[in-house]
Amino acid sequence: MEALAVRLSGLDAYAEGAIRVVAFYDTLMRRRVDLPALARASAGLAECVAGIRLHGTGRALRVAPDGGLPADPSTPGAGSAPGFAPGFAPGSAPGFAPGSPPVPITLDEEEVGEVWLERPGPPLLLDTVVLERLAIAAATVVERYGPARTTMADPALVELVISSGGDQAATARALRLLGFAPDVPVEVVAVRSRLPLHRIGALVCPAGPVKAATVGDVGVLLTTGVDEDRFPADSRAGIGAADSPERSWRQARTALRFTTPHRPVVHHARLGALALLAQVPPAVARDDADVAAIAALAGNAGDLATLDAYCATGSQRRAAQLLHLHHSSVARRLEQIGKTLGIELTEPAGLVRASVALTTWRLLADRDG
Incomplete structure (x- = not known):
């Protein structure tokens, strides 16, 4: 990486700086740093306050270039040690540069948090590169140490669970890998919506585990319980019974076909004899x-x-x-x-x-x- 940076330096100063930023974060990942260390290193590199927020915790980690905790209007007299500031919104921080908006932390195609820089002046040329690498590094740390629990799942595992004629042992193993306890009934929901599937899953299944994936042109939610009243207005959903995942998937797809603008969520069990029309x-x-x-x-x-x-x-x-x-x-x-x-x-x-x-x-x- 250093040799490549040297070769590029003769061609483009920005390219040299970008490569050095990439090498900087590669080194941090090899050292298996945690989020506080990653934030401290990023603040020192950018020479301004760096922030990391995980949506699952609702807290933001902000670190000044000297490694301390910067002043925050919502927490007057904050200490000098870096830490999490509950409820802090990066966009409201003093001196936050509107030209450098937060960059999402993405894990398994799901936005689990965001990172940002609080620069008192206009953003620098390499700020975008720093934020992109910081977001990638933060996703790696979250995946390694937690605590984020993602909703999106491997589509191959979800398809194995809902596929017809599947081996029961293989289905049970797939459910375990997806985080579902043995002998717990799992119901399947078929969804069509413009909203990201992971957001719908987190919204309608707030009390229990949920895993989501797209199979074909339909979103699939695997859950132990769904709140039908929490589906967004622009969504359509069909819900199968918590019998077997394979049968529940067939029922959910059928129920989805019966949805209308006035009845956007349909439970197959409530269709009764109307379900015969689908045949x-x-x-x-x-x-x-x-x-x-x-x-x-x-x-x-x-x-x-x-x-x-x-x-x-x-x-x-x-x-x-x-x-x-x-x-x-x-x-x-x-x-x-x-x-x-x-x-x-x-x-x-x-x-x-x-x-x-x-x-x-x-x-x-x-x-x-």
Whole structure:
């Protein structure tokens, strides 16, 4: 590394400095330093306050260039020894340079913390390199010593747990490697969301272990318990029973197909006989007159949304509340939709018929992508 730095020094002063920063942190890693030592070394290298925060602990480690604990407005009269300052936010520190935002510490594709520099003046040329190497080094230290417990898991292990026809001994071993105790029922959740999967896992499974991975185009959560009310608004989730992981995964995928904007989280056990609709052959579904009528109606987003709200609530007034419309407007729309479909929507039998047709059309559309 030193020889490479010497060769690069004749070409680019920045490249020489960057290589020396990399070599500096490589040396620290070979010495197997802990987080306080890493923060002290980084503060001395950057000649300004360096900080490390782990999200799991909610505390921030800040060290001055001389190795002491810098002043912090939230803890007046802080001592001179480096340590953790509870609740400190790096962006609020005196002299924190907006041009040098915190860099995330990433472990197993999950953000477990962040690092930053508190420079009284503008950021220096090599500050970005220092922060990047500090974040990588911090991730190595966290992985070696803890205490971060990541949510993201090896997709191969998760796929082994949920795969059909898998060897029971291999499944049990995979669950142990993922951190689940033997003989503890594990339920599977199938998720689609724009949010990172590890954040969803930590949010909806606050009281127990959870491991997450993406299998195909679906997020998978393995957990011993999930709080259905904590799913973010823009997420869809299907939940299987805590029977066997393989069966729970099949149920979770089926339940996910039944989710709608008005019912974004579906537990397979609550579907009952409706789950049978997922087994209807696509050709049979397409040939059904009611399903074909719904498919034609789908070209009008307003009519489809009105029918969906009405089927979800079973009430014109509650549908109007969901749609933020007057109930008389919804009534007129439903009357016209009923004529188009050839179904008397105000009758109980008609409502069931429309609901089944709408659900079957959605399942067909989901299958067709």
